[in-house]
Amino acid sequence: MTVLETFGLGKRYRSGWALSDCTLAIPAGHIVALVGPNGAGKTTLLNCAVGLLRPSSGSVRVLGGLPAGSPGALERVAYVAQDAPLVGQLPTQEMITVARCLNPGFDVQNALRRLQSLEIPLRTRVAKLSGGQQAQLALTLALARHPELLILDEPIARLDPVARHDFMTQVVTAVAEDGLSVIFSSHVVSELERVADYLLLLSRGRVALAGPIDEVLAEHACLSGPADDVRSIANGFDVLDLAAGRRHARVLVRGGFASGQAPAGWESDDVGLEELILAYLRRSPLPSGAGDFTGGASSWQAS
Amino acid sequence: MGYLRKGDQLPRVKEVVAALSINPNTVLKAYRSLEEKRLIAARPGLGTYVQAEPETIDIQVLNSLRQRLRAGWLREAREAGLDDDGILALIMVELQDIRGSRADLPGSAEGVA
Numbered sequence: 001m002t003v004l005e006t007f008g009l010g011k012r013y014r015s016g017w018a019l020s021d022c023t024l025a026i027p028a029g030h031i032v033a034l035v036g037p038n039g040a041g042k043t044t045l046l047n048c049a050v051g052l053l054r055p056s057s058g059s060v061r062v063l064g065g066l067p068a069g070s071p072g073a074l075e076r077v078a079y080v081a082q083d084a085p086l087v088g089q090l091p092t093q094e095m096i097t098v099a100r101c102l103n104p105g106f107d108v109q110n111a112l113r114r115l116q117s118l119e120i121p122l123r124t125r126v127a128k129l130s131g132g133q134q135a136q137l138a139l140t141l142a143l144a145r146h147p148e149l150l151i152l153d154e155p156i157a158r159l160d161p162v163a164r165h166d167f168m169t170q171v172v173t174a175v176a177e178d179g180l181s182v183i184f185s186s187h188v189v190s191e192l193e194r195v196a197d198y199l200l201l202l203s204r205g206r207v208a209l210a211g212p213i214d215e216v217l218a219e220h221a222c223l224s225g226p227a228d229d230v231r232s233i234a235n236g237f238d239v240l241d242l243a244a245g246r247r248h249a250r251v252l253v254r255g256g257f258a259s260g261q262a263p264a265g266w267e268s269d270d271v272g273l274e275e276l277i278l279a280y281l282r283r284s285p286l287p288s289g290a291g292d293f294t295g296g297a298s299s300w301q302a303s
Numbered sequence: 304m305g306y307l308r309k310g311d312q313l314p315r316v317k318e319v320v321a322a323l324s325i326n327p328n329t330v331l332k333a334y335r336s337l338e339e340k341r342l343i344a345a346r347p348g349l350g351t352y353v354q355a356e357p358e359t360i361d362i363q364v365l366n367s368l369r370q371r372l373r374a375g376w377l378r379e380a381r382e383a384g385l386d387d388d389g390i391l392a393l394i395m396v397e398l399q400d401i402r403g404s405r406a407d408l409p410g411s412a413e414g415v416a
Binding site for chain 1: 316317320321323324325326327328329330
């Protein structure tokens with residue numbers, strides 16, 4: 001079964017196409033990392049997937065062919081939008097009541113159990129909870145619906161490292177318990193490697209890379225060899241990133257091969273996920289000054 | 304997650320996932336690989352148990368190997384001026400060579416020179 005399937009999906013705003021000709025099919029049972037520069041169309045894609053946005057062209061289906069946003073899909077898909085949509089004035093307890101009234105099949109006991117284990121106070125007003133606790137509350141409300149597909153838009157962007165870790169622990173534990181599929185968008189590249197096993201990389205409204213992470217990594221290689229020979233590599237391979245010193249060059253290429261098959265004089269190494277994602281992110285120029293990449297990006301630049 | 308002996312029960316996948324905050328598929332893959340090596344076995348409804356311990360090398364053989372490494376090759380390497388990192392790098396390169404038995408080695412050596 002596919003959890004998300006799009007065909008020629010496009011979305012046009014007044015400012016232009018946010019998504020165009022997006023075709024993808026994500027199988028069930030994965031934790032999917034959706035990455036891409038700001039303005040690449042991540043939120044637009046997620047909003048289309050849950051039916052909050054109507055596509056300008058093409059189609060979106062979820063969970064084995066249900067039209068996005070249809071009653072059958074809404075029952076089985078849970079969505080946590082950016083900035084954890086909660087009512088700040090309400091005590092946590094009341095927030096659960098609201099969620100119960102709005103969602104048929106909402107599992108109150110499940111939500112209470114989760115909040116108890118997270119030590120989130122029930123009588124405190126939501127606005128008084130920490131950022132990490134608010135994110136956990138939003139996740140708890142989504143999981144208490146027992147969704148088959150959980151979609152999270154930038155769930156950990158604003159959280160500190162400990163809260164990020166705790167949040168992702170809740171996500172992976174829920175996956176292990178209930179076998180749901182997850183799609184989450186994130187700029188926090190360092191957090192992806194541990195948690196995600198499927199990569200969906202958008203660039204300028206299109207799919208740049210999609211697949212199980214181990215397969216995606218195997219399709220790429222990092223070649224190092226003499227700098228004056230770099231042209232022969234550029235002619236023979238799809239070059240994603242190139243760092244050439246006076247003598248020595250390091251080239252990231254698409255087209256996997258084992259270490260024995262590198263061109264004469266060149267060594268082939270495996271590519272790490274962070275390195276690969278950054279190479280793709282760099283390749284797609286950011287629109288108008290966008291770019292708040294956290295963590296990974298700066299450490300890359302420092303090295 | 305700790306050490307286990309033959310007959311011990313492995314932690315459930317869910318417990319490993321929660322403790323390490325990692326993707327459940329990663330844990331399943333690791334368990335499957337141990338199962339293929341026949342080190343662990345799943346008992347339906349009961350859990351997964353350690354079935355065998357990895358084959359260990361005889362302690363005397365191990366000691367002898369270590370003695371010879373220290374008295375012979377390692378001492379020569381030190382005298383030649385190699386530091387710890389150099390020694391490790393040399394061993395890694397040699398192991399990689401043996402594994403890959405690269406055909407282009409003479410050519411690449413020329414290329415670099």
